[in-house]
Amino acid sequence: MKNKNKVYDFIIIGAGVIGCNIARELAKYNVDILVIEKEDDVASEISKGNSGVLHAGFYQPQNTLKAKTNVRGLSCFKKLSEELNFEMRINEKLVIAMNDEEQKHLEHLYEQGKKNGVKGLRLICEQEIKRIEPNVNGKYALHSYNSAIIEPYKFTIALAENACQNGVKFLFNEAVIGIDKLDSIFRVRTSNNNIHSSRWVINCAGMYSDDVSELVADTEYKIHPCKGEYYITDKVEDLFQRMIYPVPPTNGSSLGIHFTPTIEHNVLIGPSAEYIDEKSDTSNTANAMKNLKTEIYKYIPKLANVDFIRNYAGIRPKLISGKDDKKFADFVIEENKKVDHFIDLIGIESPGLTSAPAIAEIVIDIIGNKEDLEYNKTFNPHREKSIRFATLPLDEQAKLIEQNEEYGIIVCRCETVTQAEIINTIENPLGVRSLDAIKRRCRSMMGRCQGGFCTPRIVEILIDRYGLKPEEIYKNNKESNLFYGLIKD
Numbered sequence: 001m002k003n004k005n006k007v008y009d010f011i012i013i014g015a016g017v018i019g020c021n022i023a024r025e026l027a028k029y030n031v032d033i034l035v036i037e038k039e040d041d042v043a044s045e046i047s048k049g050n051s052g053v054l055h056a057g058f059y060q061p062q063n064t065l066k067a068k069t070n071v072r073g074l075s076c077f078k079k080l081s082e083e084l085n086f087e088m089r090i091n092e093k094l095v096i097a098m099n100d101e102e103q104k105h106l107e108h109l110y111e112q113g114k115k116n117g118v119k120g121l122r123l124i125c126e127q128e129i130k131r132i133e134p135n136v137n138g139k140y141a142l143h144s145y146n147s148a149i150i151e152p153y154k155f156t157i158a159l160a161e162n163a164c165q166n167g168v169k170f171l172f173n174e175a176v177i178g179i180d181k182l183d184s185i186f187r188v189r190t191s192n193n194n195i196h197s198s199r200w201v202i203n204c205a206g207m208y209s210d211d212v213s214e215l216v217a218d219t220e221y222k223i224h225p226c227k228g229e230y231y232i233t234d235k236v237e238d239l240f241q242r243m244i245y246p247v248p249p250t251n252g253s254s255l256g257i258h259f260t261p262t263i264e265h266n267v268l269i270g271p272s273a274e275y276i277d278e279k280s281d282t283s284n285t286a287n288a289m290k291n292l293k294t295e296i297y298k299y300i301p302k303l304a305n306v307d308f309i310r311n312y313a314g315i316r317p318k319l320i321s322g323k324d325d326k327k328f329a330d331f332v333i334e335e336n337k338k339v340d341h342f343i344d345l346i347g348i349e350s351p352g353l354t355s356a357p358a359i360a361e362i363v364i365d366i367i368g369n370k371e372d373l374e375y376n377k378t379f380n381p382h383r384e385k386s387i388r389f390a391t392l393p394l395d396e397q398a399k400l401i402e403q404n405e406e407y408g409i410i411v412c413r414c415e416t417v418t419q420a421e422i423i424n425t426i427e428n429p430l431g432v433r434s435l436d437a438i439k440r441r442c443r444s445m446m447g448r449c450q451g452g453f454c455t456p457r458i459v460e461i462l463i464d465r466y467g468l469k470p471e472e473i474y475k476n477n478k479e480s481n482l483f484y485g486l487i488k489d
Contacts, residue, residue, distance in 0.1 A: 008032045011188055011198035013176050013212055015039075016047035017152060018348055019204035020159035021360040027166040029373040034196060035160075035168060036188065038175035040477045041432040041440075043156035046206045047353070048440065049228075049282065049314020051260045051268055053243065054148040055351045056093070058113025058121060059255065065331040067116045069355035069362070076357035077148065084158035085385035086150060087263050093147040093243040094129065096138035096299060102247040103140045110142055120145030133240050135302050147243060151263050152353055153440045161429045162383045166376070170430055171196075173478060176205070179215040181339065202343045202363065207279045207317045209346040217338035221346045224318040225279045228254070228271025229288040234307040234448055235265040244299055254316075255350065257295045259303065264415075264443065267303065269296065271314065282313040309448050319347025331355070333362050341370070386424065386441070390416035411461075412454035414447020422461055433462065436476040 010026055012019045015037035026033050039045065054074055060067035081088040097103045106123060113121050122143045129138050164170060171190075178189035179201065188196045205212040213219040246256035254273040261267055272288040289311060296303050319329040332346040343366055345359065352359075367373065389397060389407060401408040406420035425441040426433055435451075438444060438458060445451035445458075459482070462468045470483035 006032075006197070007185060008034045008196070008198040010034070010200045010202060011036060011186065011196060012202045012204055013188070014204035014206055014209075015042040015156075015160060015170060015172075016045065016204060016206050017043065017156045017159070017353055017356045018206070018345055018359055019202075020156050020163060021356040022202060022204060022363050023168045024159045024163040024166070025360040025364055027163050027168050028376055028379045030376050031373070033163075033168045034198065035163075035170045036174050036176060036190065036196065037170065037172050038191070040172050040434050040474075041437045042160040042170075042430065043153040043440065044436075044476065046314060046317065046349075047156045048153040049312065050152055050316075050350070050353060051230075051258070051271070052150050052152045052262065052353070053093075053260060054088070054150060054354045056113065056120070056144045056146045057116045057118045057351075057354075058109050058142070058144065059248065060112075060116065060351065062112065062115040065333060066351060066355065069331065069358035070351040071117055072358035072361075073351075073355040074146070074148075077150070077354075080155075080357060081150075083381045084155075084162055084383045086154050086158045088148055088150050089263060090145075091147060091149045091243055091261060092241075093144040093245060094133065094136065094138070095142040095144070095245045095247060096129070096136070097140040097247050098137075098298075099139060105247045105250065106140055106142045113144075118144075118146070133242060133244070135240050135300055136244055137299055137301070149243070149260065149263060150353075155353075157428075157430075157441060158383055162381070164429045165383070166379055172430075172432065176212060176215070179212075179342075181216070181342075184341070186342070200341045200343070200367065202345070204345050204348075206348065207315055209317065209344065209348075213336065213344050213346060216342050217336060219344075219346075221319060221332060221344075223279070223347065224320055225276050225281075226254070226316045226318045226349075227274045227276050227281060227313050228316060229274075229284050229292065229313045230268050230270030230311060231289070231292055231308045232310040232312070233267040233269065233303070234309050236261070236267050236303070236306050237265050239267075239302055239306070240300060246295075246299070257292060259296075259300055264446075266309075267306070269303075275318075276315075279315065282315060284311050284313055307448075310450055316349040317347055318349060331359070333359060333366075335366055343367075387421060388442075389418045389421055411457045412442075412444035412447060414449055414453070415443045417442050417444040417454070419457075419461070422458060423465070426462070426466065433466070433468075434474055434476050434480075435482070 009031035010033045012035045057071040097106045174190040174192045180187045186201045203212045210223045245258040248255045336342040407418045409419040421442045444454045474480045
């Protein structure tokens with residue numbers, strides 16, 4: 001067991017959107033921060049496997065943490081997108097009712113939204129639905145003007161890279177397996193036989209947050225994993241413009257199967273909702289895929305004519321209150337009831353992406369109630385914008401090629417990603433080089449052929465330019481090798 005002598009001020013367990021928001025927020029102060037992540041990159045689990053929607057705030061009951069952080073968090077995103085240079089697009093939403101009974105729930109959501117302080121809501125009828133979305137079926141709708149979309153993994157990457165540039169250290173491929181506290185110092189043991197020491201520990205372990213909490217004290221909280229499966233369509237630009245949601249189940253189990261345009265003009269169809277036993281089960285199932293297609297015919301029949309290019313699954317960490325009514329519980333954001341200086345964030349599901357900036361503020365307040373935090377005068381909130389060659393005007397593309405001929409070499413034909421972009425991606429501040437890490441940063445391997453054309457070329461770059469051996473190249477972790485050895489010399 002290697003005992004690292006440095007004592008950090010904060011260890012954050014988990015590099016999802018919550019952990020990275022908190023890391024960046026803490027970087028605004030003169031403190032030493034270590035983020036420990038069991039996967040090979042940030043945004044490798046819950047933070048990548050969702051719809052990428054910034055919710056307006058009308059789904060959550062008044063005065064809950066979910067409602068408060070949703071509304072506050074949404075208000076932070078414009079500034080964050082400007083500072084961190086990730087794309088955010090205001091994208092209106094229609095919550096569709098197919099009959100008079102469902103209309104009653106629309107009215108409830110509308111009133112709940114007003115109580116939560118949500119602006120830009122209106123109730124509309126079938127005639128207005130057809131006027132603004134001719135290809136969408138529905139009898140009534142709640143129209144939200146202030147919903148938005150982002151690419152959730154790119155947001156998380158932007159947070160992490162900016163935190164890293166401001167002195168936060170990230171460790172990947174290290175799972176936390178034990179936590180002890182001695183003389184006010186935590187000793188965090190990892191799967192790599194390392195011990196990392198800190199004055200505070202912040203549990204942002206997502207799906208495993210109840211397990212991590214259990215490492216320091218018995219916990220009353222238990223995560224119930226809920227798998228949501230999705231289809232991704234080929235690019236669609238004219239069929240519909242707004243997010244299309246059904247009236248959600250009244251028990252709060254999910255928001256229902258919805259249709260979400262993405263920043264890159266694909267459409268996400270899903271998620272399903274299936275409670276499972278295994279927290280890491282992201283497999284797709286024939287029955288769920290069939291149900292997703294059924295919903296297409298119900299709400300947007302013409303979408304059935306669009307090609308599907310991929311399917312995937314994400315898992316939501318549902319937390320049940322533990323009371324007799326077995327209702328789904330609010331976010332848990334608190335200092336552990338039994339262990340000082342250990343902060344638990346448990347059950348951070350939807351609207352966790354939208355709420356993330358506000359959740360980080362709450363964590364700072366919890367810390368600030370225990371000790372004074374001194375502002376870091378050198379903190380730089382800005383992150384340089386990545387070049388997306390495909391979106392540039394032709395004259396700007398020509399200038400880039402003139403400056404660097406590798407912008408003229410197309411590696412990914414589906415998404416028009418150049419060799420220069422691949423190289424810039426490989427040389428990212430976090431030092432992660434798996435194929436999934438490259439994919440989520442520059443969109444190579446995300447197009448219609450799903451990497452059939454560009455994967456061999458990216459492998460060549462990793463071998464020829466960066467000296468990796470074939471068996472050192474993997475998809476998303478050290479157990480997902482692409483190559484295992486030579487067939488012949």
